[in-house]
Structures are given as structure tokens and as C-alpha cells.
Amino acid sequence: xxxxxxxxxxxxxxxxxxxxxxxxxxxxxxxxxxxxxxxxxxxxxxxxxxxxxxxxxxxxxxxxxxxxxxxxxxxxxxxxxxxxxxxxxxxxxxxxxxxxxxxxxxxxxxxxxxxxxxxxxxxxxxxxxxxxxxxxxxxxxxxxxxxxxxx
Amino acid sequence: xxxxxxxxxxxxxxxxxxxxxxxxxxxxxxxxxxxxxxxxxxxxxxxxxxxxxxxxxxxxxxxxxxxxxxxxxxxxxxxxxxxxxxx
Numbered sequence: 001x002x003x004x005x006x007x008x009x010x011x012x013x014x015x016x017x018x019x020x021x022x023x024x025x026x027x028x029x030x031x032x033x034x035x036x037x038x039x040x041x042x043x044x045x046x047x048x049x050x051x052x053x054x055x056x057x058x059x060x061x062x063x064x065x066x067x068x069x070x071x072x073x074x075x076x077x078x079x080x081x082x083x084x085x086x087x088x089x090x091x092x093x094x095x096x097x098x099x100x101x102x103x104x105x106x107x108x109x110x111x112x113x114x115x116x117x118x119x120x121x122x123x124x125x126x127x128x129x130x131x132x133x134x135x136x137x138x139x140x141x142x143x144x145x146x147x148x149x150x151x
Numbered sequence: 152x153x154x155x156x157x158x159x160x161x162x163x164x165x166x167x168x169x170x171x172x173x174x175x176x177x178x179x180x181x182x183x184x185x186x187x188x189x190x191x192x193x194x195x196x197x198x199x200x201x202x203x204x205x206x207x208x209x210x211x212x213x214x215x216x217x218x219x220x221x222x223x224x225x226x227x228x229x230x231x232x233x234x235x236x237x238x
Contacts, residue, residue, distance in 0.1 A: 064182070065179075066231065066233070104215065105214075105215070105218070106218050106222075106225045106226075106232075107218075107225075107231060107232060117211065118211075119210060119211050119214070120214070121233070122214070122233055122234050122235060123210045123211060123214065126210065126235075
């Protein structure tokens, strides 16, 4: 069954929105129940980008304290801004509800690294605090240690 | 009432060694989750929970357990729930 679908995906820098129009065959799970179309979008995001941050606002302009906390932590860890694919759930309500179902997680922000759900703000903060986050980011290739001194 | 429901449900489900519930709604007054800034809003909570139920579970699993118990509140008035869990 072919379905014409349109989705609006919020972009980070520059506040540019991209209208995506695509044909989509609706995915069916083993029981023949159709999964929500937005799941395909979400899957494309988390599988197509090393680090995805589903958040309120953008990395340049977070609109919620919890989302901002994650951005601040990534900055503190030295993750380059371009390495983070931010998805603004405030720009698309079907995405906002869809990501909660997809992850089986009721709150925003949500962090995905290499296609895997890492956690929300509290978990990432705790990992940052106890030193677990640095090695995870390094192994994912999200931080690069340079021999040069920073200016 | 929301505070009491959270306290009751978490106590019953987890028999916590430590349970601290803070209503942080007033900190978010004027934001989308608490637009009225009403002192009785009960929209944003912070929960600290230590329970044997969390043994051998990673943080994501621990948080999922808590979210499951508070599913109704999260589908209703509670807009944000900050969690700190420990086995």
C-alpha cells in the first residue's frame, strides 16, 4: 500500500525547516498492525545520524531547561555542534508524540547514539557526573582529542 | 492531589528505602507546561527513589519502571518528571 506522506522536520542551525514529501509503504509488524508513519521518519533519523537529540528547541536555542542541560553537557564534553543532529519536537506534534511511543519513554529530551536510546536528561547528566559519558562519546567518535592546545 | 498520588503509587510499587518528591512546577511558571503559573499547578516533579526493585537494572530500565507506575499522571497533568533512581 503506497501512501503519500508529508513531514516537517525541524532543523537546528539557521532555523530552516525542510518539507519532506515522500512515498512511503507503511510498515507492518508481525501481527499485520501498521506502525505509525512517523516511526519511519524517526528510524531514518536515529539510523542516519551518529548522535540525535530529540529536544525542545534547537541546540543553538533550546527552549526548555532539561533540553538545554543536555546541550550544555555535550558542549562541556567537547562534542562539536555539527556532530549533534537536533530534532525540535515543538515543530511537529506527530513527531513529539511519535518519539515517545517509539522509545517507550514519556519525556523529552531523548538522546540516541549510534541508533541506540541512551536516556533522557537525568541519565545523561548522571553519566556525565560519574565519568561514563566521556568514553561513550569517544567510542562513538563524537569527540576528538587534539594534541593542539585550544585558543 | 497529584503529589499524593505519586507518593502513594511509588511507595506501593517500590517499597522505597528513600523517596523524595519535589514539586517544581513553580520553577516553570509561564512555560508551556505550566502556563498559568498557578501555585497549585502540579505539572513538574522531581523524584529521588532508592529501592531494592532497581537491583540489577540499568538506569534506563529503572526509569522505565517508574514511568510505568506513573503512566496515568504522565498522560495527564504531569508535564515533566525528573528522576534520580538507585538500587
